[in-house]
Amino acid sequence: MGESRLRENCGREGLLYSILSFLCPIAHIIDIMKLTSAHQISGRLQLPGDKSISHRAALIAALASSRTEITNFSTARDCASTVACLRELGISIEQTNDKLIFAGDEKLVTPQRPLDCGNSGSTLRILTGVLAGQDLTAELTGDESLSSRPMRRIIEPLELMGAKIESTGGHAPLKVHGSAKLSPISYKLPVASAQVKSAILFAGLNTTGRTTVIETSPSRDHTERLFNGFGVPVKTDDALAVIIDGPARLSGGAITIPGDVSSAAYFVAAAMLLPGSDLTIERVGLNPTRAKFLEVLTSWGAEISVTDVQSERNEPFGTIKVSGGVNHKAGESERTLSGAMIPALIDELPLLAVVGSQIEGGIRIRDAAELRHKESDRLATTAKNLRVMGVEVEEFEDGIFVSGPRRLQAALIDSHSDHRIAMAFSVAALLANGETQIAGSECVAISFPEFYALLDSLAVR
Numbered sequence: 001m002g003e004s005r006l007r008e009n010c011g012r013e014g015l016l017y018s019i020l021s022f023l024c025p026i027a028h029i030i031d032i033m034k035l036t037s038a039h040q041i042s043g044r045l046q047l048p049g050d051k052s053i054s055h056r057a058a059l060i061a062a063l064a065s066s067r068t069e070i071t072n073f074s075t076a077r078d079c080a081s082t083v084a085c086l087r088e089l090g091i092s093i094e095q096t097n098d099k100l101i102f103a104g105d106e107k108l109v110t111p112q113r114p115l116d117c118g119n120s121g122s123t124l125r126i127l128t129g130v131l132a133g134q135d136l137t138a139e140l141t142g143d144e145s146l147s148s149r150p151m152r153r154i155i156e157p158l159e160l161m162g163a164k165i166e167s168t169g170g171h172a173p174l175k176v177h178g179s180a181k182l183s184p185i186s187y188k189l190p191v192a193s194a195q196v197k198s199a200i201l202f203a204g205l206n207t208t209g210r211t212t213v214i215e216t217s218p219s220r221d222h223t224e225r226l227f228n229g230f231g232v233p234v235k236t237d238d239a240l241a242v243i244i245d246g247p248a249r250l251s252g253g254a255i256t257i258p259g260d261v262s263s264a265a266y267f268v269a270a271a272m273l274l275p276g277s278d279l280t281i282e283r284v285g286l287n288p289t290r291a292k293f294l295e296v297l298t299s300w301g302a303e304i305s306v307t308d309v310q311s312e313r314n315e316p317f318g319t320i321k322v323s324g325g326v327n328h329k330a331g332e333s334e335r336t337l338s339g340a341m342i343p344a345l346i347d348e349l350p351l352l353a354v355v356g357s358q359i360e361g362g363i364r365i366r367d368a369a370e371l372r373h374k375e376s377d378r379l380a381t382t383a384k385n386l387r388v389m390g391v392e393v394e395e396f397e398d399g400i401f402v403s404g405p406r407r408l409q410a411a412l413i414d415s416h417s418d419h420r421i422a423m424a425f426s427v428a429a430l431l432a433n434g435e436t437q438i439a440g441s442e443c444v445a446i447s448f449p450e451f452y453a454l455l456d457s458l459a460v461r
Helices: 015-023 051-063 077-088 121-132 152-160 194-204 222-229 261-273 292-299 339-345 349-356 369-373 378-388 419-431 441-446 451-458
Strands: 032-036 040-046 068-071 093-096 099-102 137-141 164-168 171-177 186-188 209-214 234-236 241-246 254-256 278-285 303-312 315-323 363-365 393-396 399-402 412-414 435-439
Touching: 032 419, 040 261, 040 451, 051 068, 051 077, 051 099, 051 121, 051 194, 051 222, 051 261, 077 093, 077 121, 077 441, 121 137, 121 152, 121 171, 121 194, 152 164, 152 194, 194 209, 194 222, 194 241, 222 234, 222 315, 261 278, 261 292, 261 303, 261 315, 261 349, 261 419, 261 451, 292 303, 292 339, 292 349, 339 349, 349 363, 349 378, 349 399, 349 419, 369 378, 378 393, 378 399, 378 412, 378 419, 412 419, 419 435, 419 441, 419 451, 441 451
Parallel strands: 040 278, 068 254, 186 209, 412 435
Antiparallel strands: 032 435, 068 099, 093 099, 137 171, 164 171, 209 241, 234 241, 278 315, 303 315, 363 399, 393 399
């Protein structure tokens, strides 16, 4: 089963180090994962807790009126950043194995140092919304990648509510001067963003009156589901309005986080593409705003079934089964990803581009300019890495066209320290002839530290 995980410290000398340092400078170490082709993906697994749900569950627990226990909390480095920030804000958190226990009924206090959000956009943006409604001042910082991402999208609505936020040209670090008496607003999001929506809803807990967020297209709805699950009613209507009445206090309780469906996507795609594969993923999240990729892959010929669907705190979960070896064809309409479906596929688009290289006629992704503002410019990095693997790609301002089907060639892949790129092209490596090297592979720890070990355990070579 599989090939042992290999890492190489290339040192500071030699031609390879010089090339890789230019392509992918990661501290003083170039971290390389070597991957060879696989015949099948076979086995059963359960995944670490969903990253998006874990962030929000921790923030809810910090504000809740009573004790909260969170089981199967995400192992992602991003979620560890949220927990660390909450501890700096005076929240008591006990950690045992995969369980976090929050004492409850605590007040956030002014931190003694800047809050380090690491690489986590969810931590920085949603926590800013939490702090906007607190009577304190706090500074939020992040790494170089996070500091390059746009933050005006949260600054504008939160300042309309009465908070004051200092920034560096609309980027982190942010200095939040909160207020315990914010004003409710009705705000239309200029760009579909679950993080911005969530920041406003968390701030809305400390208003007197009705706060309404109007979406341009549906984005992931974990905050709304969990607020309802922990005692604060959130309403939605047909006009894509999300409504919360404040002031409101969240209640504590127990929650087991479902497996991360975005992490599941890589294994599902690999199993779909490799004939004879047989994969079962148990207790994985099935939130409709996150599991759209299953519909897309099915429309492209994947044999996927979902069984044993249950729900906890309004979050659905179940078992996904995948069989490989299907003839991957799709009609022209199914081969275009655009419009309202993009927010529901935003994390999986680089992976879907890789799968698209195996589809008759290829695929087209449009209306996805938001990908240029992630950990890397994901449109550019996806196009570049597909090209080095022998795929013809046309790049647009808001998307790409990927030709297919193409036999992938082994190559040196530049992850640009972006976990989604590293994992998507690890799937591509299973299809390529020869040995593919993923430079900067350590970045997968941002969302999924166990990724390579699990991929190795499932790959039949």
